[in-house]
Amino acid sequence: MRASDRMTQLPSSNGGSLPDALARTRSAIQPAMEHAVRRMNPDIARMASYHLGWTDTDGRPLDAPGGKLVRPALALLSAAAAWAEPEIGVPGGVAVELVHNYSLIHDDIIDGDTERHHRPTVWSVFGIGPAIIAGDALAVAAQQVLLECEAHGSAAAELLADATAAMIAGQADDIAFERQSTVSVDDCVAMCAAKTGALLGAAASIGAVLAGAPPATIGALRDYGGHLGLAFQAVDDLLGIWGNPARTGKPAGNDLRRRKKSLPVVAALAAGGDESDELRALVVGTPGAPVLDEAQVTRAAYLVEACGGREWARTRAKSHLDGALGALERVRLSPVPHRTLADLAAFVVDRES
């Protein structure tokens, strides 16, 4: 069977299942995350706790800690896949999660987003200046967590710094693309590989680095994570246009409304022809152009699909799922975490939110 067909398999239930791995991740990661946040200046810790969904705006604890912890789960699984105890990956999981959240806090300022997961964003509650500082604090805390590891912490810190640098370069390209009338499909894919793929590649290999795994194992896991990131982004972009608002928590067609040059849109614009031209006239605006109205969003979604953008992104998601699963076959990994990593990749492509 083609590797991507596995995406329809259910997670196994023999202790290596995806729900088990995510639950195990939370119990291992949460105390370490809280330790990292408690070390911060109280004003910063309050913003970090709020952003992470632990507390409300007044610092009162919330019932259920938020976040899917996909990146920490990858870090723990990568240690286990490299035949080590998953807990070896905990500092890596914490560090990657801190970098991920630092990028979200700064991205929300950059994009002017006032809500994330139905909650006001950090900058909209605490102000832009404090939110910049909060992001900066999370970024440096990530480095500290790794550099304090006795074994292989320096190699893990270098892996994460390189991934963070790539992520930042991708963010810069993303900003630049929004101001350009034309973006090539290749440039858009390269931007996603940098913005999303690099950090997921680090997440999926940092546990193996901390376990002192051989370079081939680390490389295979990083490639798995990179493909996972691109599959994730393609699915994210599909959900941004055709996602069910009840599941995604965002209005239908949200990305089109905001004229976002997401992968399906860029592919549709590159297709050429009358419908492609109509799409360009509809969604490509100068910076500061007004959002699209409902009728325009509906028409734009039709045009993206008519120009093949929807099918292109679906094919892309599946081929990166294949790439991710193929990377896992390149080296001999511990079988149970190997299967869970495969399940996780399928879950990412199959998700509806």
Place this chain on the structure above:
Amino acid sequence: MRASDRMTQLPSSNGGSLPDALARTRSAIQPAMEHAVRRMNPDIARMASYHLGWTDTDGRPLDAPGGKLVRPALALLSAAAAWAEPEIGVPGGVAVELVHNYSLIHDDIIDGDTERHHRPTVWSVFGIGPAIIAGDALAVAAQQVLLECEAHGSAAAELLADATAAMIAGQADDIAFERQSTVSVDDCVAMCAAKTGALLGAAASIGAVLAGAPPATIGALRDYGGHLGLAFQAVDDLLGIWGNPARTGKPAGNDLRRRKKSLPVVAALAAGGDESDELRALVVGTPGAPVLDEAQVTRAAYLVEACGGREWARTRAKSHLDGALGALERVRLSPVPHRTLADLAAFVVDRES
């Protein structure tokens, strides 16, 4: 003689003088800084080059590279003081300079400052979003430069990450103080130690770390740098009120105009009495309060001096100069760089801009 009396000595001219050290720093650091910036995304590199004074807003080269490079000079001198070649400290000097500039770029956004050294700030030229990204890129590049060092790079990266975390905590306190009506002198000094002293402490010891110097040497140099930072801040705050605009490039009384709770002001407010109360009524405002007019600035400067704030800050600067010079005597340092470090401390306290 008291150590602070040395501040009136002229720098020596036997190859270890301060001007020689600064010139040597520029020729060693500039190529390494350019290498670090060239690795960045082109849009980010353009903002970094502009901020560093290498290019204008359109990316055209400027004649003379800007910046005093005090922090890189400290990094090179700390390697030399620990009996190593100064060039061992180059990656440390580059990394500290990158962190310093990242903090300036973000600080200018936070403070809403539109000019720095008579040039428009990065955010005011390129926008807030791109400026956040540029700062983030410089921060992670600093870590990369150190983690790529074969010898002792990891220890240097940890030193810098800890100093950066302290700096960020100090920035958070600084923001919080601006919103408080009362700030104690102790809290204000602790904030300065974190915001300014920690990074100078790292600058003044990172070369010794990269040279593999003993912990006592590293500790003495870090303490020297921490005292230097506090002396620097006290002088900076004096110049912010009584500096000569022709020398500082800022309007006279600039900090008072902006109601900044600088060290002399906080000391004067803590003094108590009628003049202290008058000062409080004049300069302590709610966030968003209007700037002071010329007559108010003049009166506030008089009141700070009358309440002993000016003398307090001067005494403070001198006692930290003594502390810095004393720290250098705790271990056996190479004599020529030792003398240059002492000259540098005196220069910082004696400067008029």
